[in-house]
Amino acid sequence: MKISALAIFLLAIPLIGLKASLINKKDSIPEWYNDYDVKFYKMDLEASDTSAYISGNVTILSQVSANVLDTFKFELFSGLTLDSVFADNRKTTFVRSGDVVSAALPHALQHGQLTSV
Numbered sequence: 053m054k055i056s057a058l059a060i061f062l063l064a065i066p067l068i069g070l071k072a073s074l075i076n077k078k079d080s081i082p083e084w085y086n087d088y089d090v091k092f093y094k095m096d097l098e099a100s101d102t103s104a105y106i107s108g109n110v111t112i113l114s115q116v117s118a119n120v121l122d123t124f125k126f127e128l129f130s131g132l133t134l135d136s137v138f139a140d141n142r143k144t145t146f147v148r149s150g151d152v153v154s155a156a157l158p159h160a161l162q163h164g165q166l167t168s169v
Contacts, residue, residue, distance in 0.1 A: 082152075084125045088114040088167070112169050122160040124169045127151045139169050 090112055097108035112126065128134055130151050137146040137155040146155040161167055 087118040087121050089117050090114045114167055116161045116163055116165050119163050120160050122157050124155045124157055126153055128153050
């Protein structure tokens with residue numbers, strides 16, 4: 053089944069929805085939001101008209117804004133299952149706390165470096 057651009061956008065809302073809502077509440081933005089600058093999201097999703105489930109992969113290409121970054125944090129709706137996280141093509145450990153996922157990077161990155169998670 054082909055997924056339209058609108059459907060992909062709607063599926064991405066759990067990834068970016070909370071961030072957008074927090075931007076309107078400047079005092080509520082977590083400090084880690086400024087740790088990196090997203091350059092590109094790649095979403096490779098599978099869906100079927102015979103199931104309520106979706107599966108797939110999302111890759112985030114970003115540039116480090118912090119002085120040093122050793123943990124990559126992102127949001128994913130807690131109702132969605134996350135089975136693995138890869139950082140720069142290496143499987144890494146991660147911890148979930150509500151909608152926030154914290155993934156250990158293979159090595160600390162310096163300001164200006166690119167990373168793919």
